[in-house]
Structure formats: structure tokens, C-alpha cells
Amino acid sequence: MTNLIADLEAFKNEQLAPIVAAGQLSISDAGGDTKQLLQIALANEINVAELAAAWMPSTPELEVKLAFARQTGDEAGHFLLVAERLTLLGLDVRNFAPPPGNPMFEFLRGLTTTVERVAAGLFTLESIAYGVNENFMALCAARGDHETVRIYREYIQPDEKAHQESGQRLLAKYATTPELAQLARDTIGKLLELAAHTRAAAATRLGTACFPGC
Ligand SMILES: [Fe+2]
Numbered sequence: 001m002t003n004l005i006a007d008l009e010a011f012k013n014e015q016l017a018p019i020v021a022a023g024q025l026s027i028s029d030a031g032g033d034t035k036q037l038l039q040i041a042l043a044n045e046i047n048v049a050e051l052a053a054a055w056m057p058s059t060p061e062l063e064v065k066l067a068f069a070r071q072t073g074d075e076a077g078h079f080l081l082v083a084e085r086l087t088l089l090g091l092d093v094r095n096f097a098p099p100p101g102n103p104m105f106e107f108l109r110g111l112t113t114t115v116e117r118v119a120a121g122l123f124t125l126e127s128i129a130y131g132v133n134e135n136f137m138a139l140c141a142a143r144g145d146h147e148t149v150r151i152y153r154e155y156i157q158p159d160e161k162a163h164q165e166s167g168q169r170l171l172a173k174y175a176t177t178p179e180l181a182q183l184a185r186d187t188i189g190k191l192l193e194l195a196a197h198t199r200a201a202a203a204t205r206l207g208t209a210c211f212p213g214c
């Protein structure tokens with residue numbers, strides 16, 4: 001790991017810790033019906049699939065373009081896995097309508113440079129997803145829903161981890177000047193700030209801070 005990536009990882013993890021800790025405290029909450037929480041996952045998966053797809057044509061670097069294309073397909077796969085699980089749990093998802101975007105997704109959609117997109121979409125958002133999904137899996141395990149845990153363990157989490165690692169690799173390659181490194185850091189900080197607010201608002205609405213990401 002380069003010095004830059006080690007610095008950015010430390011900076012990110014510091015701000016990510018309270019977000020993940022909030023979810024951990026909620027693992028044993030009675031709040032948040034599992035089916036309701038899985039619908040949050042559906043919304044997040046489709047939002048991230050669309051985001052990566054939207055970035056693909058306007059990202060000039062072929063390697064990054066392909067990373068977004070790959071992510072689009074993976075997140076679409078996660079959507080389908082969660083939809084299938086919800087169907088088995090008795091929820092009809094054929095008419096699922098994603099809720100309107102939140103301020104975090106509006107910020108993400110407005111990013112125009114490769115370094116900002118990689119720093120926010122792959123490097124940071126995927127770390128949030130991985131952390132909050134681990135909490136959600138613990139909640140499902142505590143409720144005896146081992147099939148949902150298995151789906152996350154075997155399929156979704158390995159992809160989220162791979163997305164995050166591609167973010168590390170691409171940032172190391174493209175954030176090559178002090179200005180770009182600072183831009184990456186600022187983008188990471190801004191996204192985590194927005195994620196903390198968005199998740200806190202959703203936690204109030206859902207009655208639990210333990211719900212999945214993308
Ligand atoms: Fe992902």
C-alpha cells in the first residue's frame with residue numbers, strides 16, 4: 001500500500017467508525033422489520049448500479065470505465081439476489097419503485113473527475129457498504145435468518161470488498177499530484193459527512209441504525 005493510500009484509509013476509517021458503531025449498537029434492536037431493511041438494500045443496490053453506469057461513458061480512462069461497468073453489473077446482481085430473497089420471504093417486489101435519491105446520491109452524481117468518482121464511489125461508498133452490511137448480517141443472524149446472512153457472506157460482501165480494493169488501486173494510480181491527493185481526501189470527507197447525515201435520518205425513520213448499504 002502506498003503512503004497516500006495508507007493516509008486516505010486512516011482518514012476514511014476515522015470517520016467511518018462512528019457510522020459503523022451506530023449500527024452495531026442497534027444489532028439487538030427490535031426495530032426494523034427484516035423485509036423493510038432488505039428493501040433499503042434494494043434501493044441502495046439499484047442506486048449504486050445506476051450511479052456507476054452513469055459515470056461510465058464520461059470517464060475517459062479505460063481501466064476506470066471498466067471498473068464502473070463491472071460495478072454496475074455486480075450491483076445489479078446484488079439487487080436480484082436481494083429481490084429473490086424478499087420474494088421467498090413473501091414480499092412481492094415486481095412493483096418495487098426505488099425511492100427518490102437522497103443528498104448523498106445527489107452529491108455523488110455531481111462528481112465529474114475520475115479521482116473524485118473513484119475516491120467517493122469505489123474507495124469510500126464501498127467501505128461504508130461493507131461495514132454496515134456486516135452489522136446487518138449480525139442482526140439477521142441474531143434473528144435466525146441464516147439464508148440472508150449466507151447470501152451476503154457468499155456473494156455480496158466479496159464483491160463490495162473487491163470494489164473497495166479496485167478503488168484503492170485506481171486512486172494510487174490516478175491521484176498522482178498533491179492537488180489530486182487533496183481532492184481525493186476532500187471528497188472522501190464530504191461523502192462520509194453526507195453518509196452520516198443520510199443514515200442518521202434513515203435510522204430515525206426506520207427505528208434502527210442497523211440497515212444494509214449497497
Ligand atoms: Fe458495491
Ligand SMILES: [Fe+2]
Nearest residue numbers: 045075078214
Ligand atoms: Fe452491492
